Amino acid sequence: MNIFEQTICELTASVLNSADESVTWEPCVLNKLVEQPPNPEMGDYALPCFSFAKSIRRSPVQIAKELAEKLQSILSPGSAVTGIQAAGSYLNFTVSAVAMAEEVLPDIFNGSYFKEPSKIALERVMIEYSQPNTHKGFHVGHMRNVALGDSLTRIYKYNGYDVVGVNYIGDVGAHIAKCLWYYRNHNTETPPKHFKGEWLGKLYSLAVKKLDDAEGQEKIQFQHEVSQILQKIENKDREFTEEWEMTREWSMNDFHEIYEWLDINFDYIFYESEVDEEGRKIVIEGEKNGTFERSEGAIGINLEAEELGFFMLLKSDGNTLYATKDLALAQRKFDKFGVKRSVYVVGSEQTLHFKQVFATLKRMGYSQVEHCFHLPYALVTLPDGKMSSREGNVILFSQLRKEIIESIQSVHLLEHRMDWTKQELEETAQKIAVAAIKYGMLNQDSNKQIVFSMKDWLVSEGDTGTYLVYAYVRIRSIGRQISCKVNTDVDYSLLTHPNEKKLLRQLLDFNRTILICGEQYRPSILARMLYDFSKDFSRAYNTCSVKHAKNKKLQAARLLLFHCVAETLLQGLHLLGITPPERM
RNA sequence: GCACCAGUAGCUCAACUGGAUAGAGCAACUGACUUCUAAUCAGUAGGUUAUAGGUUCAAGUCCUAUCUGGUGCGCCA
Numbered sequence: 001m002n003i004f005e006q007t008i009c010e011l012t013a014s015v016l017n018s019a020d021e022s023v024t025w026e027p028c029v030l031n032k033l034v035e036q037p038p039n040p041e042m043g044d045y046a047l048p049c050f051s052f053a054k055s056i057r058r059s060p061v062q063i064a065k066e067l068a069e070k071l072q073s074i075l076s077p078g079s080a081v082t083g084i085q086a087a088g089s090y091l092n093f094t095v096s097a098v099a100m101a102e103e104v105l106p107d108i109f110n111g112s113y114f115k116e117p118s119k120i121a122l123e124r125v126m127i128e129y130s131q132p133n134t135h136k137g138f139h140v141g142h143m144r145n146v147a148l149g150d151s152l153t154r155i156y157k158y159n160g161y162d163v164v165g166v167n168y169i170g171d172v173g174a175h176i177a178k179c180l181w182y183y184r185n186h187n188t189e190t191p192p193k194h195f196k197g198e199w200l201g202k203l204y205s206l207a208v209k210k211l212d213d214a215e216g217q218e219k220i221q222f223q224h225e226v227s228q229i230l231q232k233i234e235n236k237d238r239e240f241t242e243e244w245e246m247t248r249e250w251s252m253n254d255f256h257e258i259y260e261w262l263d264i265n266f267d268y269i270f271y272e273s274e275v276d277e278e279g280r281k282i283v284i285e286g287e288k289n290g291t292f293e294r295s296e297g298a299i300g301i302n303l304e305a306e307e308l309g310f311f312m313l314l315k316s317d318g319n320t321l322y323a324t325k326d327l328a329l330a331q332r333k334f335d336k337f338g339v340k341r342s343v344y345v346v347g348s349e350q351t352l353h354f355k356q357v358f359a360t361l362k363r364m365g366y367s368q369v370e371h372c373f374h375l376p377y378a379l380v381t382l383p384d385g386k387m388s389s390r391e392g393n394v395i396l397f398s399q400l401r402k403e404i405i406e407s408i409q410s411v412h413l414l415e416h417r418m419d420w421t422k423q424e425l426e427e428t429a430q431k432i433a434v435a436a437i438k439y440g441m442l443n444q445d446s447n448k449q450i451v452f453s454m455k456d457w458l459v460s461e462g463d464t465g466t467y468l469v470y471a472y473v474r475i476r477s478i479g480r481q482i483s484c485k486v487n488t489d490v491d492y493s494l495l496t497h498p499n500e501k502k503l504l505r506q507l508l509d510f511n512r513t514i515l516i517c518g519e520q521y522r523p524s525i526l527a528r529m530l531y532d533f534s535k536d537f538s539r540a541y542n543t544c545s546v547k548h549a550k551n552k553k554l555q556a557a558r559l560l561l562f563h564c565v566a567e568t569l570l571q572g573l574h575l576l577g578i579t580p581p582e583r584m
Numbered sequence: 585g586c587a588c589c590a591g592u593a594g595c596u597c598a599a600c601u602g603g604a605u606a607g608a609g610c611a612a613c614u615g616a617c618u619u620c621u622a623a624u625c626a627g628u629a630g631g632u633u634a635u636a637g638g639u640u641c642a643a644g645u646c647c648u649a650u651c652u653g654g655u656g657c658g659c660c661a
Contacts (some may be wrong), residue, residue: 038604048603050641060641088604091642133661173661272661298659307587316657322661349655351588377588379655386654412623432623444597447589449654456596460623462609463597478620516600528598531608538624548622572621584623 001031003103003510004095007081008034008045012091014121015070016052023055040052040498043085043092050089060089067091089434090198100504101492101561108507108564109488114571117159117511124162126333127153130259130266135179135249137201138258139394141380141387147441148377149345150264150577151523158575159518164337167327168270169255171248175204175232180243182207185225197254199248205392235320256399262434263577268337272325275332279324282331283314291363301527303359311356326357327364332370341371343521348376348447375521377446383453395452401507404433407458411516411583428581430486432466435578439465463531468573469580471534471541475566476582478546482559490557499540500558503565506533510568514575523576530572537565 009027016025037046049060068086082092107113130147153165182203214222230238286292292301297316313323333339354374361369387394408429460466517526550556
């Protein structure tokens, strides 16, 4: 509740309570009803009167009218609330722009506004995301996960949580055996110098193809060879372990390079290979004490009571499954990291799996499971269907990155190539590309499918990440051209333009929006808000010139406002994982 | 077959979780560059919110059924 909502709710509550003593309205209850009118001319805050109708026993329209009259009569002349009007069943309040400006601009200028949410120290939250498999290419579908998880991590940190952002690398399993089988027996190429992991991904899909295409005796032979490799890796055969470690490193190098380019930092990295044994022990122990049961040679848990069927935990050959490892991983998160809340950013195709994992953990006695949350997101698909590393029909992340960079450089940065350093040109292209990619992944709700088409990602107009960083750059450019320094000793009453007021309102609501984003696990709300904010700025930029302001006083006030817009935009972009360039 | 997710302008998406006249971007059309960098702005046009019922002061939003697309459903991850 900000100062204006507080005033509105307290005033209204006092009038309501004096009119009818049978019911007491608390200001905080009223605050939950407060909305924003559909257009700014109607007012800044709206209070629907439907819920008062029951106790007052009059129509909402009548109540709104009466409340408006009474409120107007008790309004003090110097109040921040300058207007109260009834409009149908709504009560609309207008707040003066000066009061808004005085409330928010100084705090943004000195930076305290952005530290406000983190003042309350909240519980430890672990956010697990990315989870790429080694020996497979990192494709654009993986990017959606990374953008979501990273943004969520930043939002939770901003909101005051003790966040541990973690990665969980899939470095064991049959896909690796297949890849190494092909690498040893059929590969003729020498590994490239760069993107060796991507190259392994190519070998993997070739391996799958070769295995699928083989027939008769040859097929049996191939399958035997692959399973032998899998066994040798599991038995820690020295020769194969070395090869596994070497190729795993190739993939990890690829991943690290991508994360660095994207400015993604994990606090901790788990590997499937390190929870493999732990998982097996948990399951075997669980079977002994009766939590789990043996069925058709395998071990699992009957979750019929939860309507989740039978959940397999260990294969009949004694080998571990994804589920096996997830149990061990969860145990580590709870026991070693003391996690109170645990978020899994994983594709929606695994919704059932996580319901089963959580139900199993609950049966094992982990009460923390109440605070485990699977954040699902829909797939990034190709126009002709699902992307699959197995089949090799993927758009690699490196390809998207390359094409976006080339597009930015050739279409827009060409004009600067004579007067900017090579380094600035490259860094600028990189920052814009990151903005375009991350914003593109975050600006729509995570449960909506994205059909990937390269040409859509090369667009730099309209509702794009480029638009947001462009807005930021415009403001910074103003600052460079005005000789006076930004300061808060300005006449706030000069910011009277509707476009200026819209910006003030955005600034006022910024922290609350981020709080909602976190609690709802939806960075898309932030992305959308920042787009609207940038749009409001662009309008103000075209109507409220700083350079050509009528006088120095107005110039100073606008300079402060736009400076605060830039600072807020910077914070918001940062929470999406985006760092804008200073010029472009 | 069962379960989950989605269906809103020609296309891609919003709609503060049940509230006022359903909003943006792209594409189309009209207008604004000796500029605070046009990667922008102003405007026009575009809708029976998949369909049919229901719940209530109020439904794109909740309930039921149907249709369409996607994703899962015991030895993959």
